[in-house]
Amino acid sequence: MSAPRGLPHALPAGEALLWQGAPRFGRLLVSAFRIRLWLVYVGLLVAWGGISSAIADHSTAAGLAAAAWCVALGAVPLLLLVAFAGLTARSTVYTITSRRVVIAHGAAIRKHLNLPFTAIDAAGLRRFADGTGDIPLTPRPDARLSYLLLWPHVRAGRGARAMPMLRAVPEAEAVAACLADALTAHGVAPRPLATPIATPAATQAPLPAIEPAGAHGEASPA
Numbered sequence: 001m002s003a004p005r006g007l008p009h010a011l012p013a014g015e016a017l018l019w020q021g022a023p024r025f026g027r028l029l030v031s032a033f034r035i036r037l038w039l040v041y042v043g044l045l046v047a048w049g050g051i052s053s054a055i056a057d058h059s060t061a062a063g064l065a066a067a068a069w070c071v072a073l074g075a076v077p078l079l080l081l082v083a084f085a086g087l088t089a090r091s092t093v094y095t096i097t098s099r100r101v102v103i104a105h106g107a108a109i110r111k112h113l114n115l116p117f118t119a120i121d122a123a124g125l126r127r128f129a130d131g132t133g134d135i136p137l138t139p140r141p142d143a144r145l146s147y148l149l150l151w152p153h154v155r156a157g158r159g160a161r162a163m164p165m166l167r168a169v170p171e172a173e174a175v176a177a178c179l180a181d182a183l184t185a186h187g188v189a190p191r192p193l194a195t196p197i198a199t200p201a202a203t204q205a206p207l208p209a210i211e212p213a214g215a216h217g218e219a220s221p222a
Contacts, residue, residue, distance in 0.1 A: 006093025006104040008112045019096040019178045025089040027132040027168035032152040033085045035078075042074030088152065094166045096179055099186065101137065103153050103164060113150065115164060117186045119143055125176040133172025135179065136165045 003009045006020055029035045049070035053062055087107050095102040101120070103113040115137060122138035136155055139145060139162075147154055147162040155163050169175050 004095075006095045007102055008104075008114075011097065015100075016098040017095070018098060018182055019094075019175060021094050021169060021175065022092050023089045023094075023166075023168035024132050024170050025086055025168075027128060027130065028089050028152070029082065029085040031128075031134065032088075032167055033081055035081065035085075038074075038078050038081060042071065042078060045070035045074045089168075092153065094169065096175070096182060098182055101164075101166075101179070103150070103166070105150075105153055111149065113145070113153075113164060115139065117183055120183075123179065123183075125172060127172055131172065132168050132170055133176070134165055134167050135169060135172065135176055136163050138163050 004011070004017060004020075011017060023032075046067050049066035053066045088105070091105060091107040093102075093104040095104070100114055100116045102115070105111055119140050120137050121140045124136050126134040126136070134155075141161075145154075145162040145164065150162060150164060153165055153167055155165050166175070
């Protein structure tokens with residue numbers, strides 16, 4: 001049996017596929033790639049070109065040329081950023097099964113993070129006005145995850161702990177409810193999010209997280 005898209009191999013017997021999805025490009029561009037900051041940067045470049053030309057008492061044509069050059073300097077990295085965000089959105093697959101969360105990402109080198117429910121210490125939901133949201137997962141202390149290898153599907157936690165995150169998920173509340181039901185069905189005890197997200201641009205809410213009652217799982221990229 002071939003492996004479903006987004007999984008390194010076929011699901012074993014007894015494990016069910018509950019949900020799969022990908023980040024929404026527009027929200028990913030704003031929340032993870034900080035496109036607004038880049039637009040401010042380009043605007044500052046243009047303003048600086050015009051101001052410096054005026055201070056130097058250059059002609060209007062020279063000032064416009066300086067501003068155009070600054071736009072070009074800022075547009076190149078901006079376009080690269082947009083292209084990278086689009087590639088990330090297209091190549092990423094988030095999966096929730098009855099036993100784990102899987103993050104598949106990477107266009108050139110495919111990587112899979114298998115995070116069993118028994119390896120998750122807490123989870124949360126950050127909702128945005130467009131219905132998308134971020135679902136951060138706090139791994140148990142014995143999990144060793146790389147921030148660089150997971151970026152942008154990660155946020156920094158307390159003590160520099162890397163927290164895997166399902167970013168820019170469409171219909172985030174429904175996905176969070178699916179994850180909460182799966183955790184409950186797995187026989188775990190929910191508790192509030194351990195490291196809540198603080199942001200004025202979104203609302204946040206706890207998602208049932210787990211305190212494993214049985215053996216400890218291990219979080220490791222496949």
